[in-house]
Amino acid sequence: MKRVYQHVAFDAHCSFVEAAVLGRGDQVQRARLPTTIPALTEFLESIPRPRKLTFEEGALAGWLHRNLRDLVDELVVCDPRRNQLIAKDSDKDDPIDALKLAQLYRGGYLRPVHHPETLDQEIAKQHVVLYHDRVRQRVREANRIGALFRQHGVFVRERAFADPEHRGPLLSRLPPHRLLRSDMELLWRGYDMVADQVLEMRARLRHLARSIEPVCRMEEVPGLSWIRAMTFYVFLDTPWRFRNKSALWRYLGIGLERRHSGQGPTYVKVSQQSNRVLRNVILGAAETTIRRRNNPYAIAYERWTVQEGMLPRNALRNVARALAGTLWGMWKSGSAYRAELVLAGAPGEKSRTSS
Numbered sequence: 001m002k003r004v005y006q007h008v009a010f011d012a013h014c015s016f017v018e019a020a021v022l023g024r025g026d027q028v029q030r031a032r033l034p035t036t037i038p039a040l041t042e043f044l045e046s047i048p049r050p051r052k053l054t055f056e057e058g059a060l061a062g063w064l065h066r067n068l069r070d071l072v073d074e075l076v077v078c079d080p081r082r083n084q085l086i087a088k089d090s091d092k093d094d095p096i097d098a099l100k101l102a103q104l105y106r107g108g109y110l111r112p113v114h115h116p117e118t119l120d121q122e123i124a125k126q127h128v129v130l131y132h133d134r135v136r137q138r139v140r141e142a143n144r145i146g147a148l149f150r151q152h153g154v155f156v157r158e159r160a161f162a163d164p165e166h167r168g169p170l171l172s173r174l175p176p177h178r179l180l181r182s183d184m185e186l187l188w189r190g191y192d193m194v195a196d197q198v199l200e201m202r203a204r205l206r207h208l209a210r211s212i213e214p215v216c217r218m219e220e221v222p223g224l225s226w227i228r229a230m231t232f233y234v235f236l237d238t239p240w241r242f243r244n245k246s247a248l249w250r251y252l253g254i255g256l257e258r259r260h261s262g263q264g265p266t267y268v269k270v271s272q273q274s275n276r277v278l279r280n281v282i283l284g285a286a287e288t289t290i291r292r293r294n295n296p297y298a299i300a301y302e303r304w305t306v307q308e309g310m311l312p313r314n315a316l317r318n319v320a321r322a323l324a325g326t327l328w329g330m331w332k333s334g335s336a337y338r339a340e341l342v343l344a345g346a347p348g349e350k351s352r353t354s355s
Helices: 037-045 061-071 084-088 094-107 119-150 164-171 178-210 213-218 226-236 245-252 276-292 296-307 312-333
Strands: 006-012 016-022 028-034 051-056 074-078 256-259 267-270
Touching: 006 061, 006 094, 016 094, 028 037, 028 094, 037 061, 051 061, 051 094, 061 074, 061 119, 074 094, 119 178, 119 226, 164 178, 178 213, 178 226, 213 226, 213 312, 226 276, 226 312, 245 276, 245 312, 276 296, 276 312, 296 312
Parallel strands: 006 051, 051 074
Antiparallel strands: 006 016, 016 028, 256 267
16 A cells, blocks of 8 residues: 655744645645744654655754654755745745645655755854855955055055055055045954954864865865865765766756757756855866866866867866866765876867857
8 A cells, every 4th residue: 555645844934833734635734833843843743654844945944954854754955946836826925835835845846955964064064154255255355445445546456455564555555534544444454353264264174174084085186175175075965965977067057958949959058056155166176277287187178178179168167077076986985086087987068068
């Protein structure tokens, strides 16, 4: 006899969770619960097994995933961008959202979002995300300072004022206005605070990276600094979540998608739905590798662009795919970097491929 699952959907908010349960046929059970683990646990345990649970990715998703996954036979944290039915169809409120989410789940229309299995993995990822955020904030502060200088005809880069001892001569090039000097000193205090945070977090991140064996092996790959290797490691979490290299490339934002209808032409383009941090990491590693030249990736890039006439941007993505395949293979097999194997199975994107 076929097992009939109870499909449970949560629409989670900070103060309450709207729950909907689909049983046999059109049977529906609704509940509004406090956003606490004991209350949610009691509700789930009141539902007969086998039971499945889903909720959308968001700020509460990791916390709910860690605490509720052992209470159900299957848990899916889903991608809210795919759930267009909830956003566009008819009326919309929290009970309706929860019911439609349960219907999408029972129909098999949800796209799962991966979550780390342990708290240590989750916190390591959060630390890396926060580090990248602090770096971006430092760049924003530096750009704001540079923009204020440019408004008075003075053109400087971040390295010119990163050291406080070099700021005196720069101030003398500005108009001798007290309010302008006060604003500049205020911006420098903000820059110094964020720069100190970046240095502090970099030291912690370096210490953490040295304790993770796969990251140490990834650093041997050309173009992969320890920061890039650590970012690749914590965002992917496990190499076994991808069924093949094509799925990995799409997740990184360097894979290809094909569009075809009827008798019309087939269009190929780069996947747009990706993790921006990971995409910048893998493409940045590819650019660094190409600039260093004395490695198999740079040699392949030269062959693709010079001998085969491939567009530079397509050849760059080919290098990025080869790098990602190397890292993925090393992680799965536990092997060290081997230069003679890095281009095995590398993609052959043609110069006519659209971007």
